[in-house]
Each structure stands twice: as structure tokens, then as C-alpha cells.
Amino acid sequence: MNVLIYIESENNAPKKSSLEAVAYGAAIAKGQVVAVAPSDADTTELGKYGVDKVLQFTVSGKLEATQVASIVAQAAQAQSAEVVIFAKSILNDLAAPMVGVHLGASVASNVIEMPDFSKGFVVKRGVFSGKAYTEVALNNAIKVLSIKKNAVAMTEKGKTAVIESFSPSVAASTITIKETTQKTGDILLTDADIVVSGGRGLKGPEHWGMIEELAKTLNAATGCSKPVSDMDWRPHHEHVGQTGIKVSPNLYIAVGISGAIQHLAGVSSSKTIVVINKDADAPFFKAADYGIVGDAFDIIPKFTEALKNTL
Amino acid sequence: MKILICISHVPDTNAKIPFKDGKPDLAGLTFVIAPYDDFALARAVELRDQTAGKLTVLCVGKADTEPTIRKALAIGADDAIRVDAEPTDAFFVATQIAEIAKQNQYDMILMGRESSDYNGGQVHGMVAAMLGLPCIVPCMKLDLNGNVATMYREIEGGKEVVELPTPFVAGCQEPIAEWKIPNMRGIMTAKTKPLKVVSPVATAISTQVASYEVPAARSNCKMIDAANVGQLVELLKNEAKVI
Numbered sequence: 001m002n003v004l005i006y007i008e009s010e011n012n013a014p015k016k017s018s019l020e021a022v023a024y025g026a027a028i029a030k031g032q033v034v035a036v037a038p039s040d041a042d043t044t045e046l047g048k049y050g051v052d053k054v055l056q057f058t059v060s061g062k063l064e065a066t067q068v069a070s071i072v073a074q075a076a077q078a079q080s081a082e083v084v085i086f087a088k089s090i091l092n093d094l095a096a097p098m099v100g101v102h103l104g105a106s107v108a109s110n111v112i113e114m115p116d117f118s119k120g121f122v123v124k125r126g127v128f129s130g131k132a133y134t135e136v137a138l139n140n141a142i143k144v145l146s147i148k149k150n151a152v153a154m155t156e157k158g159k160t161a162v163i164e165s166f167s168p169s170v171a172a173s174t175i176t177i178k179e180t181t182q183k184t185g186d187i188l189l190t191d192a193d194i195v196v197s198g199g200r201g202l203k204g205p206e207h208w209g210m211i212e213e214l215a216k217t218l219n220a221a222t223g224c225s226k227p228v229s230d231m232d233w234r235p236h237h238e239h240v241g242q243t244g245i246k247v248s249p250n251l252y253i254a255v256g257i258s259g260a261i262q263h264l265a266g267v268s269s270s271k272t273i274v275v276i277n278k279d280a281d282a283p284f285f286k287a288a289d290y291g292i293v294g295d296a297f298d299i300i301p302k303f304t305e306a307l308k309n310t311l
Numbered sequence: 312m313k314i315l316i317c318i319s320h321v322p323d324t325n326a327k328i329p330f331k332d333g334k335p336d337l338a339g340l341t342f343v344i345a346p347y348d349d350f351a352l353a354r355a356v357e358l359r360d361q362t363a364g365k366l367t368v369l370c371v372g373k374a375d376t377e378p379t380i381r382k383a384l385a386i387g388a389d390d391a392i393r394v395d396a397e398p399t400d401a402f403f404v405a406t407q408i409a410e411i412a413k414q415n416q417y418d419m420i421l422m423g424r425e426s427s428d429y430n431g432g433q434v435h436g437m438v439a440a441m442l443g444l445p446c447i448v449p450c451m452k453l454d455l456n457g458n459v460a461t462m463y464r465e466i467e468g469g470k471e472v473v474e475l476p477t478p479f480v481a482g483c484q485e486p487i488a489e490w491k492i493p494n495m496r497g498i499m500t501a502k503t504k505p506l507k508v509v510s511p512v513a514t515a516i517s518t519q520v521a522s523y524e525v526p527a528a529r530s531n532c533k534m535i536d537a538a539n540v541g542q543l544v545e546l547l548k549n550e551a552k553v554i
Contacts, residue, residue: 065436066445090466094448094482097401097436106517107401109431122521128328129427132335135521174445175475178461182469190467194553218554236451236486237465242324242427243346243485251553262324268526272551274543275532285532290546294537303540310544311554 003029004081006072007037007046007054008089014041017087017149017191019049024145024152025085026050027114036075036166043161050157055079055166064173065091069098074168076103076142086146088190096146106138111147112248112269129242130265149190149248150271189238192221194251195270197240199225199263201256201277201296205233210300211255217307223247225257241266255296259284276300312364312455312477315417316355317408317434318383319345319398319426320376330525344379347423351481353488354453355421356387362455365389367415371398371407377506385493385501396511400518401429403511405437410512412442417478418458424449424482435482445475448482 003025007018014022014037026033026049035051037043038059046054055075063071068091076084076099084099086092093109100107108123112133116122121138123145189195196215198208208222215222222238229239240247242262252270256277257263264287267273275288278295285291292299322328322340329336344352352368359366368388370380373395380391394407412420420442425432432448439446451470452463458477463470465484493501535543547554 064445065448066439069436069440090449093432094436094446097405097431097433098440098446100402100433100517101405101437101440107433107437108518109433119521124524125430127429127523128322128335129324129430131328131525132330133524133526134429135524137519137521138517139515139519140517175447175473177471177473179472180466180469181471182466184468186468188467235469237468237470251547251551261327272547272553273529274547285534287529288532289529289551290535290543291532292535292537292540292543299537299540303543306541306544307554310548 001029001083002031002079002081003033003083003085004072004076004079005033005035005051005085006068006092007035007041008087008092009038009041012040012042014045015087017089019045020149020152020154021085021087021147022046022049022051023154024114024147025083026157027152027155028083032079034075034079034081035161036072043163047159047161048156049154050159051161052159054161054163056163057166057168062177064175065094065098067170067173068092068095069102070170071168072099073102075166082142084142084144088146088148093146096144100144103142103144104140105142105144106140107144108136108138109146111145112151114152126269130246130268187219187221189221189223189240189245189247192249194218194220194253195223195240195247195249196220196253196255197223197225197257198228198255199257200227207297208234210304214253214300214304217304217311225263254284255300257284258282259287312358312362312419313415313417314355314359314364314366315369315412315415315420316352316366316383316388317369317420317422318348318352318379319428320370320372320379321345321426321428324427330523333523335523342379344383345423345426345428347425347427347484349490350485350487351421351423351483352383352386352388353491354483356491357488358453358455359387359389367392369394369408369411371396371404371511373397380506381501382493384504384506385497386491387497390504391506393506393508394511395508399516401431401433401437402517403514405434405441406514407511408434408438409441412438419477420480422482424484432482435480439480444478444480446480446482447473447475449484450481451484451487453481453483453487
């Protein structure tokens with residue numbers, strides 16, 4: 001069984017999420033592990049996590065999902081790949097189902113664990129917006145997966161990947177990008193090992209400095225609850241929850257968030273949850289591993305200080 | 312402008328999902344238009360008004376979805392199509408939507424970025440691939456100037472302003488429009504608006520749910536005294552081992 005992984009690059013290197021996708025592919029492959037990667041992505045890391053061969057293509061400008069799908073489908077056909085793996089991202093989540101249509105494949109999104117081969121090809125994914133999980137059997141000969149962060153342990157395979165140049169035919173897109181606003185240098189919510197989120201309990205956008213300071217200390221991304229993004233205290237792309245971004249970090253710290261069911265749905269697959277809230281009855285404490293009842297304005301600076309002394 | 316809005320009929324997102332015999336037991340729950348679809352519907356009504364166009368609502372589901380479809384008609388859709396079948400998976404639903412779209416040539420096919428029940432987020436991408444159309448997800452703003460649409464789409468850590476001509480597919484999310492609540496006149500007229508029931512086209516079964524699992528509740532929240540944040544640092548480091 002050959003496996004194909006689509007690599008996204010950032011600062012001339014494969015994104016960390018793409019390396020997780022490689023590790024996932026290497027763990028299930030019984031044949032070749034092939035990566036299809038833009039030529040600006042350094043290939044050393046790909047071999048390290050188990051890629052046998054890299055198909056390098058040259059890109060000019062940003063790819064649309066239709067173009068990614070076309071590149072990946074052509075690579076999958078050329079390599080007779082039976083499993084195609086994407087790391088979850090906004091673009092990949094759209095490209096994966098398109099690849100599914102091109103290849104006549106079964107598609108599963110938000111996969112959180114390794115497949116179970118004892119019952120065919122069965123993957124586990126979240127449903128009901130984080131309130132439950134389901135195991136889904138993928139029936140078609142080809143499978144396309146988009147995997148969530150932490151779906152696999154990173155195991156080094158120490159291979160050296162063979163590089164092949166790859167020239168898929170890619171049609172131009174009718175979509176024109178007029179303007180891009182993106183904060184660079186920040187850790188992305190979906191990539192972060194640690195997320196610090198603030199809620200209405202922080203009383204106003206002017207109090208986010210201490211959240212950012214805590215996040216910086218922990219090398220964490222910052223998030224917020226829905227009311228906070230609705231009131232424009234924070235940008236929409238920081239909204240964590242059922243109708244926002246769903247995160248699965250190692251550590252999620254919620255400050256001044258009461259824990260509405262819709263917010264919990266977005267964080268339920270976090271490994272460890274810390275809740276800091278002045279209301280001892282906040283429902284979030286029931287979904288947390290560690291809790292502090294008290295005034296965030298008092299606790300957060302002290303917590304940050306204590307962390308600085310330890311880390 | 313001919314607009315198609317595709318909706319899912321899902322349990323109210325405030326509801327706790329009960330499980331019985333290892334399956335979701337949805338019988339007692341209130342059903343709604345999936346929240347993201349509801350945002351897309353609200354904007355679709357505005358764009359229909361602006362272009363003096365026609366808005367068709369499409370739902371793949373059995374007869375129990377009709378109250379949800381009538382609600383979309385009450386909010387402002389002109390007519391409805393129900394594909395009479397259980398929406399078994401994204402590929403099945405996308406196949407049905409693409410079939411209806413081929414027959415009717417819509418300028419825009421809108422839906423939510425994902426449903427709140429199975430959270431696949433695949434239908435828009437599949438429909439676009441089946442029809443050879445461009446697709447924008449997640450679309451947070453959608454304005455029309457003639458047949459050219461300007462949209463905001465979310466990207467990791469920010470947003471992009473994009474432009475493209477119709478036809479296209481878009482998976483929408485807030486703040487594309489405010490949810491609309493049907494008024495009495497809407498509710499009355501919805502009863503007589505056309506709702507056509509069609510049979511599904513056959514497809515192979517691409518994916519099947521094998522089993523469900525309810526995540527274990529976090530057993531016990533360990534409470535730490537507010538005066539002793541050092542203990543939290545200690546526990547995160549040595550017990551949880553996450554820092």
C-alpha cells in the first residue's frame with residue numbers, strides 16, 4: 001500500500017502539521033511513502049520522518065484548493081497511492097474532498113487517531129461538534145484523510161528521501177486575491193501545543209495584555225470565546241468553539257470563560273484543560289483537569305511570573 | 312440571480328446528545344437548520360432581494376426534515392426541493408446536490424462551512440469538484456456587483472479579500488449575515504410555497520459509520536488555591552507534563 005502526503009511549506013520548510021501527516025503516513029504504509037511538496041520546502045525533515053520519495057513541484061503564488069486537489073490527484077495516480085493524507089488546515093480541508101471526487105475515493109476529515117485495520121479501514125473522528133466520536137469505515141479502494149493535530153506520535157525513521165521533479169498540469173483559477181491580512185510571527189491556534197483563551201470575564205479588549213504575556217511565556221497561541229469575538233474585542237480567527245476553531249492542544253488554559261456547551265465542543269479533545277474563573281459554579285470546571293477559583297486580574301500575572309521562574 | 316441554498320437538518324446545538332445502545336438517540340430533540348447553513352441562508356435571502364432573483368432551498372432528508380425546510384421558506388426562500396433519502400454521508404449528499412445543480416444551472420450554490428452534526432466540511436468541496444466550479448470556504452462576507460462576487464475568506468491567522476465571477480460554490484460562516492427569524496407573514500406564506508420531493512440518484516456507499524463513542528468526562532477537576540499559583544505550575548510540569 002503506497003501512501004501519498006501533501007506537504008505545505010512555511011519559511012522554506014515543511015509545516016509542522018505536514019510532518020505529522022508524514023509520520024502518520026509512514027506508520028501505516030506497507031509500500032512507498034511519497035510526499036508531494038512545493039520546491040521551496042526543505043526535504044531533509046521529510047526523510048527524517050519516513051518519506052521515501054519527494055515529488056517536487058514549482059509554484060508561483062498561492063494555490064487555490066482546486067489547484068492543490070488537481071496536483072495531489074495527479075501525484076496519487078502517478079504513484080498508485082491507496083491512501084492520501086492531508087494535515088488539517090483551512091485550504092487542505094477543502095482540497096481533500098475535491099481529491100476524493102477526482103480519485104473516486106472515500107474521504108474522512110478531522111481524523112484523530114491511527115486507522116483500525118482489524119475491521120477494514122476504520123478511522124476515528126469527532127462528530128456532534130466535539131460531543132462524541134465515531135468510527136467510520138472507508139469502503140472505497142482509495143482513501144483520503146485529513147488528520148488533526150496529535151493524531152500520531154512523531155517517530156523518526158531516519159530515511160533520506162529521493163527527490164523527483166514533478167510537473168502536474170494545473171489550470172488557472174478564476175479566483176483573484178485582492179488583499180491579504182495576516183498576522184505573521186504569531187503561533188497559529190491550530191498548530192499550537194498550548195492555547196491560552198480569554199472570555200467575557202476579562203471585561204474588555206484592553207485587558208488582553210496579560211493574556212498575551214502569559215501566552216508568550218508558554219510559547220502559546222491566543223484564543224477567545226464567541227462573545228469576545230462577537231463584540232470585536234478579538235478578531236474572528238481567534239474564536240474557539242463549535243462555530244469557530246476547534247483545537248486539540250496539549251494544554252488549554254481558559255481565563256474568564258464560563259464554559260458554554262458550544263465553547264466546550266471546540267476544546268474537548270485538548271489533553272489537559274486549566275480553568276481560571278471567579279465563579280466557582282462555572283460549568284467549565286466540570287470539564288477541566290485543574291481549576292482555580294479567583295480573580296483573573298490577580299492570578300494571571302502571578303501565574304505568568306511563576307512560569308517565568310520555572311521554565 | 313438563481314441561488315441554491317443547501318441546508319442540513321440537525322439537532323439544536325444547545326442540546327446534549329443522548330446516546331442509547333451505542334447510537335445517538337435523537338428522537339426527543341428539537342431540530343434546526345444547521346447554524347452555518349442558517350448564516351448562508353440569511354445572506355442568500357438578502358442577495359435574492361438585491362438581484363430580484365430566485366432562491367431555492369435544498370435539503371437531502373426524509374419527510375421529518377420538512378418543518379426545517381418550511382422554516383427556510385418562512386425566512387425567505389422562494390421554493391424548496393427535498394431529495395427523499397437519508398443523508399448517509401458527504402459523498403451521497405454532494406452527489407444529490409450536484410445532480411439538482413446540473414438540471415437547474417444556479418449562479419451560486421451556498422451552504423454552511425460544515426454541519427454541526429457530522430462536521431465533515433466536505434460537501435461544498437465535493438459539489439465544486441463534481442461541477443468543476445471554484446469554491447470559497449469559509450466565506451465570511453459576500454457582496455455582488457453584477458456577476459462578480461467579492462468575498463472575505465478566513466485564512467489561518469487572518470483573512471483574504473477575493474473576487475470571482477459566478478457561478479461558484481461557497482461554504483459560509485458568520486459574520487456573513489445576521490440570522491433571520493421568520494415573521495408571521497413569512498410563516499403563513501411558507502405553507503403554500505412549492506416544495507418538490509424528488510428521488511435520489513443512486514451512488515455506491517463510500518463511508519459508513521461503524522460505531523459511536525462518547526468521550527469520557529474529565530474525572531475530577533483538581534482545585535488549586537488562588538493564593539498558590541505555584542502549585543499549578545508544579546502540577547502542569549510534573550503531573551500533567553504539558554509544560
